Structure formats: structure tokens, C-alpha cells
Amino acid sequence: MKDKAVPDEIQEILATTKQIDQVLDKMARRISADYSGRDLLLIGILKGAFIFLADLARRLTIPHSVDFMSLSSYGATATASGEVRIIMDLRTFIRDKHVIIVEDIVDTGYTLQYLQHLLEARRPASLRSCVLLSKPDRRLVNVKIDYLGFEIPDQWVVGYGLDYADRFRTLPYIAALRPQVYAGG
Numbered sequence: 001m002k003d004k005a006v007p008d009e010i011q012e013i014l015a016t017t018k019q020i021d022q023v024l025d026k027m028a029r030r031i032s033a034d035y036s037g038r039d040l041l042l043i044g045i046l047k048g049a050f051i052f053l054a055d056l057a058r059r060l061t062i063p064h065s066v067d068f069m070s071l072s073s074y075g076a077t078a079t080a081s082g083e084v085r086i087i088m089d090l091r092t093f094i095r096d097k098h099v100i101i102v103e104d105i106v107d108t109g110y111t112l113q114y115l116q117h118l119l120e121a122r123r124p125a126s127l128r129s130c131v132l133l134s135k136p137d138r139r140l141v142n143v144k145i146d147y148l149g150f151e152i153p154d155q156w157v158v159g160y161g162l163d164y165a166d167r168f169r170t171l172p173y174i175a176a177l178r179p180q181v182y183a184g185g
């Protein structure tokens with residue numbers, strides 16, 4: 001699976017470009033069928049979901065609009081406090097709209113839980129979540145994922161929008177980083 005283009009820090013490719021394409025085709029078909037005849041708003045969570053959202057949105061066969069939010073989470077890092085902050089809010093008013101949160105990865109679940117509570121309070125007509133990757137072994141709070149791409153083990157993953165210290169985001173596949181890279185050794 002490894003070739004010259006794969007950085008040394010990568011341990012293993014978990015999903016190839018082709019596998020991602022297939023999963024997105026399926027997801028987009030389901031979403032297009034589920035939301036046919038409804039006004040759909042996709043909310044991409046920056047920065048991690050920007051590639052996922054762009055590829056998913058272009059596959060939808062129904063009209064939809066797109067907006068973004070940016071959050072900062074401390075939950076997945078040193079403190080595990082679950083504290084989440086809004087860095088950039090939506091431009092759109094979501095009241096009475098059919099909304100799907102588009103998130104790169106659910107780890108502890110704190111970020112998605114926070115978002116679901118925050119957005120529910122704004123009274124959308126409906127609220128669902130579409131998540132590319134989930135690490136079930138890391139979950140600390142229960143969250144509902146309506147559309148899921150891949151379940152993965154407890155490893156730090158990069159590529160296809162996901163980063164480690166702002167690196168590796170534009171790799172065209174999803175890959176596990178060597179543990180020594182994020183363990184600092």
C-alpha cells in the first residue's frame with residue numbers, strides 16, 4: 001500500500017481515495033433520497049470537514065445550501081474537560097430549516113454533543129449528523145450519528161481534511177499516524 005508519496009510519519013492507510021469515493025457516493029444517495037423535496041442546509045465544521053463537505057455536497061442530487069462553523073475543542077487533548085468554544089458562528093438562521101451537521105470525526109463525542117445542543121436550541125425543522133469517521137472506543141458521551149462513513153480504531157488519523165498540528169490535511173487518503181509522532185517521541 002505504501003509508495004514514495006506517502007510521508008514517513010504515516011503508519012498505515014485506513015481508507016484509500018477509492019474507498020472514500022464509494023462511501024461518499026452511498027452517503028450522498030441516502031441523503032438525496034431522505035431530503036427530497038425539503039430545503040436542506042449542510043453545516044460544515046471547520047477546518048477538518050472542508051474537503052469532506054465539498055465532495056459530499058457536489059454529489060447531492062437535491063438543492064441545498066452550505067454554511068460553516070468553527071469550533072475549538074479541548075476535549076480531545078490534554079485536559080479531557082470536554083470544553084468546546086465557538087470560534088466562528090453560522091451566517092444562516094437555521095430556524096425551521098432541515099439541517100445536517102457535517103463533521104470530520106467523532107472521538108470523545110463532546111464536540112458533536114455541544115453542537116447538537118447548541119443548534120437544537122435554534123429550533124431547526126430537523127437536525128441530523130453526517131460524520132466521516134468515528135472512534136467508538138474513545139467515546140465519553142453518547143451522540144447520535146445519522147450518516148457514518150467509517151468506524152476506526154483508537155489511532156490519530158490524518159488526511160482528507162484531518163490534520164496533526166495543521167499538517168497532512170491534503171493527503172488524498174485517510175491514514176493512521178505513527179504513534180511516536182503524536183506521543184512526541
Ligand code: IMP
Nearest residue numbers: 076106107108109110111156157162163
Ligand atoms: P471530540 O469532541 O473528542 O469528539 O473530538 C472531535 C474533534 O477532535 C474533531 O472534530 C477533530 O477536530 C479532532 N480529532 C479527534 N480525533 C482526531 C484524529 O484522529 N485526527 C484528527 N483530528 C481529530
